[in-house]
Every structure is written in C-alpha cells, then in structure tokens.
Amino acid sequence: MDDEEARTRLLDAAEALFYADGIQAVGMDRIRADSGVPLKRLYRVFPAKEALVTAYLERRDRRWTTSLREAVTGSPTPVLTVFDWLADWFSEPDFRGCAFLNAYGELGAGGPPAVLDVVRRHKSELRALLAELAGPDHPALADQLLILVEGATVVAALDPGPEPARRAREVAERLLATSH
Known part of the structure; x- marks a missing residue:
C-alpha cells in the first residue's frame, strides 16, 4: 500500500x-x-489527528459543494433547487446534519485553527454560492437564504427527512417573490 x-x-x-x-x-x-x-x-x-480532521473536512467540502453546484447548474429556479437538493440530502439514511457545524459545535471556538478555518471557509463558500444564485442586486437575500439553509439543516439533524427543506423552500419562494 x-x-x-x-x-x-x-x-x-x-x-x-x-x-x-x-x-x-x-x-x-x-x-x-x-x-x-x-x-x-x-x-x-x-x-496528528488535527491534520486528519482538516483533510476530512476539506474533502467533504469539495464533494458537498460540487454536488450542490451540479444540482443548481442549468436549473430554471436555482435558488429553489438548493432546497430540493437539501431535501434529498436530508433523506439519506446516514444523514447526521452538517459536518462543519457538527465539528464546530464539538470543538468550539478554541478548536484547532486549521479545522476552524475549513469550517469558516465552507460557510463562506456556501454564502458566496447563494449570493451568486440570488443575483448581484440582492445581497441581503443571500444572507437570508443562508439562514434558511443552515436552519433547515439543523432542524433536519434533529428530525431527519425532507420536511425541513420543504418548509425552508416555501419561505425562500416568498423571499424571492418579494425581492424581485
């Protein structure tokens, strides 16, 4: 080997x-x-274990972000497709919430700096993707969508299944209707 x-x-x-x-x-x-x-x-x-944890989160970030980007590419309603993608993810049998929030929650603000950097970078990249999907004229919408995504993910971690994503999608639809 x-x-x-x-x-x-x-x-x-x-x-x-x-x-x-x-x-x-x-x-x-x-x-x-x-x-x-x-x-x-x-x-x-x-x-060191810190190096392994950092590499695990970096690899997970690449796969998770790539999968989400692929899902929204070419979609006529990319913002809403985010929530459809989340519903599928929340329905996976091994779903246990957001690995990045789990790591942060477990290690805290005083955790290993390299690990915390990956967590922050992942959330920043997610916010940037949502801003891209929301469009340049709607910076506040990206922040609102991020809260919906994160909130739905936390709720789904406690009660797995597609419903939190579906409810967040309904709120996103209303946000889109009022922002355009």
Whole structure:
C-alpha cells in the first residue's frame, strides 16, 4: 500500500466515523483499525489527528459543494433547487446534519485553527454560492437564504427527512417573490 492509497483509506474511515460518532469520540486507533492502514503509515500520512480532521473536512467540502453546484447548474429556479437538493440530502439514511457545524459545535471556538478555518471557509463558500444564485442586486437575500439553509439543516439533524427543506423552500419562494 502506497501513501496515496493509505490516505484514501484513512479519509474514508475518518469520514464515516467522525460523521457518525463525532470527532472527539473517535480515536486514531479506531481509524487505523477501520482503515486497515498500519499505525506507522497512518502517522506518516497524518502526523496528528488535527491534520486528519482538516483533510476530512476539506474533502467533504469539495464533494458537498460540487454536488450542490451540479444540482443548481442549468436549473430554471436555482435558488429553489438548493432546497430540493437539501431535501434529498436530508433523506439519506446516514444523514447526521452538517459536518462543519457538527465539528464546530464539538470543538468550539478554541478548536484547532486549521479545522476552524475549513469550517469558516465552507460557510463562506456556501454564502458566496447563494449570493451568486440570488443575483448581484440582492445581497441581503443571500444572507437570508443562508439562514434558511443552515436552519433547515439543523432542524433536519434533529428530525431527519425532507420536511425541513420543504418548509425552508416555501419561505425562500416568498423571499424571492418579494425581492424581485
């Protein structure tokens, strides 16, 4: 096994475990066991747990953001498509809320700076995407949509299923109607 394969296996295990059980509840021994990567190689690829958590969130950010962008591209109603995409995500059997909010909630404002940077960057990118979809003449709308997305995600984490996204979509429709 080379370092690239080890990295992929470690990230796959970390993502499944951190997302399901939490960052602090999962130790490096469990990641090593679930990934099948020898301890020496694990620490060569990720010298500290902070590096693994950061890489996990960065990879998740790329996949999550790419999937959302693909969903809204070409949509006649891209803002509303965001909420349709959320409804699908909230309905996934392993949905456990926002990995970035979960990480922040678990680690707090005093958490590892590299991890917190990824969390903040993810939220900033989401806000930028919503601003792009809302259009340049509606900066306040992007902030309102961000609150709807985040609120629906938190509600869905507590009560999984598409309903929080559907309710947020209804509010987004009203916001769009009054802002245009």
